[in-house]
Amino acid sequence: MKVLFAHQNFPGQFPHLAPALQARGHDVLALTAEKNTRPSPVRVVKYRQPDEVTLSSNLTRMYAQVSERGMKAARAARQLRSEHGYVPDVIFGHPGWGETLYLREVWPEARLLIYGELMYRTSGLDTDFDPEFARDMFESRISTVARSAHLIQTMVQADAALCPTRFQAETFQPEFRHKITICHDGVDTDRLCPNPDAVFEIAQKGLRFRPGDEVLTFVNRSLEPYRGYHSFMRALPDVLAARPEAHVLIVGEEGQSYGGPPKDGISWKERYLNEVRDRLDLSRVHFLGRIPYDRYIAMLQVSRAHAYLTYPFVLSWSLMESMSAGCHVVASDTAPVREMIADGETGELVGFFDIQGWSDRLIAALAAPERFIPMRLAARAHMVAQYDLRRQCLPRLVEFVETAGRA
Structure with missing residues (x-):
């Protein structure tokens, strides 16, 4: 398959998954921001940095910013298709910054998978947790809704979603949970182990x-x-x-x-x-x-x-x-x-x-x-x-990309 990852800071959550898919014979490519200089285990293409968004209120700026980034990513995607004939079978993206918002309009035939890190809520999670930093609740709720709008939009579009923990999966609205697979990114327990000789x-x-x-x-x-x-x-x-x-x-x-x-x-x-x-x-x-x-x-x-x-x-x-x-x-x-x-x-x-x-x-x-x-x-x-990364999580992550969201 042709697998496209989308993440502004690639490899982000995918440093092991992307090369594992490539090792299985898949054609793996990553779409990332032009200012991202992190080493990548697979080929990358970059989209132009989005313009700064100016609004009358900071409360709703988040949605405008992610929409602008999504548009830049989509233009790079359209160029990949029109000039190079690139059509992925699978898109796996982190929706948090907006890259995945419009990719379905470029590649409607691709399966769209998303990394569901968290769904913001106006109450019951981080927004109203710490009384030391209590804000005007009306403004706080508006800001939280603006932070979650694009995540909801992406969940509607997605064929399937991956959440690393049960807690994070349960932050999503009940109507989306049938799309969610729970699997952590994994821990390299061979490397992260007790060492009596450590200094x-x-x-x-x-x-x-x-x-x-x-x-x-x-x-x-x-x-x-x-x-x-x-x-x-x-x-x-x-x-x-x-x-x-x-x-x-x-x-x-x-x-x-x-x-x-x-x-x-x-x-x-x-x-x-x-x-x-x-x-x-x-x-x-x-x-x-x-x-x-x-x-x-x-x-x-x-x-x-x-x-x-x-x-x-x-x-x-x-x-x-x-x-x-x-x-x-x-x-x-x-x-x-x-x-x-x-x-x-x-x-x-x-x-x-x-x-x-x-x-x-x-x-x-x-x-x-x-x-x-x-x-x-x-x-x-x-x-x-x-x-464990290699024995438990990575095989399940590979299976998710290869099979999730199929009709």
């Missing part, structure tokens, strides 16, 4: 950590409230006071990936660091920014306790990677996390806003790591049995 260095500080050292880890793409950075930072003073030998390794950028920026103009990182700065021993708190993947794995392998928090939202790969690496995970008691962690069996769950509870659990995890060895082993076993 994590912070060379500029002359620090070297090994398994068994008192290390607390926290990882997210961006240090922001959506991923509980504020709750984590508020718990840290008591943790470090009770554990004078502990070091904290924090991975993440200063910007925001999902929520909005803070109103005072500084980053979320600085805002919540400043809130607790006077009560922290900053010589033991290490902000690492983004780090290479090999260093990230080594950091998880030396971790004594790993904290993970999220709103009711898309689940981070880092949670499952930390479980696969054998971490003792203390995580927020929110719906997407409960799907992965059984409290007291494969990790521990704490209320997202329970600052004292976070301090107490993290102190206990750092103080007596031997107590939590059974949880570490169970978390690792769960990832290997259910979410």
